[in-house]
Amino acid sequence: MKATCWMGKQSVEVRDVPDPKILNQRDAIVRITSTAICGSDLHLYNGFVQPMKKGDILGHEFMGEVVEIGREVKALKVGDRVVVPFTIACGDCWQCQHDNWSLCENSNPNAALAEKALGHATSGAFGYSHLTGGFAGGQAEFARVPFADVGPLKIENGFSDEQVLFLSDILPTGYMGAEMCDIQPGDTIAVWGCGPVGLFAIKSAFLLGAERVIGIDRFDYRLEMAREKCGAETVNYETVDSVSETLIEMTAGRGPDACIDAVGLEAHGHGVEYAIDRTKQALMLESDRPIALREAIMACRNGGTISVIGVYGGLVDAFPLGTIMNRALTIKSGQCHVHRYMRPLLARIENGEIDPTMVITHRLPLSDAAKGYEIFLNKEDRCEKVVLSPR
Amino acid sequence: MVRVSKSVTIKRPPEAVYEFWRQLENLPRFMSHLQDVRSTGKGRSHWIARAPAGQQVEWDAEIVEERPGELIVWRALPGSDIQHEGSVHFRPAPADRGTEVEVALQYDAPGGKAGALIATLFGEEPTQQIRDDLRRFKQVMETGEVVLSDGSLEGAGQGPLKQRAAQAPATEVGR
Numbered sequence: 001m002k003a004t005c006w007m008g009k010q011s012v013e014v015r016d017v018p019d020p021k022i023l024n025q026r027d028a029i030v031r032i033t034s035t036a037i038c039g040s041d042l043h044l045y046n047g048f049v050q051p052m053k054k055g056d057i058l059g060h061e062f063m064g065e066v067v068e069i070g071r072e073v074k075a076l077k078v079g080d081r082v083v084v085p086f087t088i089a090c091g092d093c094w095q096c097q098h099d100n101w102s103l104c105e106n107s108n109p110n111a112a113l114a115e116k117a118l119g120h121a122t123s124g125a126f127g128y129s130h131l132t133g134g135f136a137g138g139q140a141e142f143a144r145v146p147f148a149d150v151g152p153l154k155i156e157n158g159f160s161d162e163q164v165l166f167l168s169d170i171l172p173t174g175y176m177g178a179e180m181c182d183i184q185p186g187d188t189i190a191v192w193g194c195g196p197v198g199l200f201a202i203k204s205a206f207l208l209g210a211e212r213v214i215g216i217d218r219f220d221y222r223l224e225m226a227r228e229k230c231g232a233e234t235v236n237y238e239t240v241d242s243v244s245e246t247l248i249e250m251t252a253g254r255g256p257d258a259c260i261d262a263v264g265l266e267a268h269g270h271g272v273e274y275a276i277d278r279t280k281q282a283l284m285l286e287s288d289r290p291i292a293l294r295e296a297i298m299a300c301r302n303g304g305t306i307s308v309i310g311v312y313g314g315l316v317d318a319f320p321l322g323t324i325m326n327r328a329l330t331i332k333s334g335q336c337h338v339h340r341y342m343r344p345l346l347a348r349i350e351n352g353e354i355d356p357t358m359v360i361t362h363r364l365p366l367s368d369a370a371k372g373y374e375i376f377l378n379k380e381d382r383c384e385k386v387v388l389s390p391r
Numbered sequence: 392m393v394r395v396s397k398s399v400t401i402k403r404p405p406e407a408v409y410e411f412w413r414q415l416e417n418l419p420r421f422m423s424h425l426q427d428v429r430s431t432g433k434g435r436s437h438w439i440a441r442a443p444a445g446q447q448v449e450w451d452a453e454i455v456e457e458r459p460g461e462l463i464v465w466r467a468l469p470g471s472d473i474q475h476e477g478s479v480h481f482r483p484a485p486a487d488r489g490t491e492v493e494v495a496l497q498y499d500a501p502g503g504k505a506g507a508l509i510a511t512l513f514g515e516e517p518t519q520q521i522r523d524d525l526r527r528f529k530q531v532m533e534t535g536e537v538v539l540s541d542g543s544l545e546g547a548g549q550g551p552l553k554q555r556a557a558q559a560p561a562t563e564v565g566r
Contacts, residue, residue: 105529
């Protein structure tokens, strides 16, 4: 089959690779009909999320048709159309049974490696480094889906692929970012990053009752999408001296009630602090650049919540813990518990509350995946979201 | 003597976890270095382990103490290549958390014959090996199988790429 392979830093190639096989009896093989490039794939592309091996198949947002199942798969049959959550979860362990699917205790075969890096292991995930199990990803013609009786969501009501594809990751991730803010009447929510996850976080914050949502980015076309498609107010951080002071002023001195970091470890900024973080990262003195997170912490109102859905991989410097402690801030975070949100969000799509297709700007054949990564990385041609079709 | 111990929490009742372990033939399903374990009667059993270069190591063991649902203690019989003692405790975990399983092994210090053989079997980090075995035990008890990854594609540019499991199966098993 054809698959998008990580060949090294800023190098991906669509290559011929062996078809996936059933390895466990709860596996299914899915013939992929639509897949997408995620902002977090760019962290892999840029070499910030490790360890990767040359030839690893990328992609964790995909859907398609079940073409083969293991003998223990009871909930699916050949021919079913499914969206596959990017996290792999067994459904049986204590964490799964407490609805914390991205913390599944059984689905990461490289748990020993992850324990050394993170203290405890997380769940497995598709196409997202060997720290999450080294599972082959879904920017390919086929994928093996473990625990197929637990994760994949059957799609039966005539939705197009593009309407439901993002249930695999970015829609639930943005929604969880907003849900973690515990939004109360009158709340203003600030969202760093107006990429696809940021837009879904903005939209979700409104769905969950926010009075105002403020989107922060440096690309005017993305801020325009936040305003026009999601109803947000916006701040271009390159045009203001201080993002946190701007937000505090926009909220009459209170600060946003909750702040969502939908940027993560490759944040950009300007000024001395940004230069210091870039240098430290280049010298491997810190692995992550927490610029958006620092701004969020400084801006947030006293007693407010910081919701972290942008990806971080390791260590950060100059973390304002004193601000968090003295101003009684709460940090909530996590890789999305996708399984928890797929059904409720499908219902919201069905009744028209949210149209996930709003983020799509580019549609390419799978064979052009490398071009898709470049366009997305360089924000060429007002790129917001790239969807790939294997045929 | 060297003593190593490691524990894991499994979301099944102590009785079920004990029962599965006490059926010693089950152990190769999650202990990757074991090839075969066979009960030979009267609490005795014969063990065959894989060693590097296609070699096998065999020994006989006997259960010296057991309390159903709580404890199994065994030791290698005199004359075995690998002189060791071991125990596994099963204790109820708090609330709905299942069972805490603690495995302890005691064997000659490295340098002795048994120590050298155990180093051969377990590698340089016996504690990590036990931890990995216990993780697979948990997978089998909770999900029915040892979870495999399709792993990495290696050898790019050399025609069809090789696929390998990131984690080798102990044995392929049904649920």
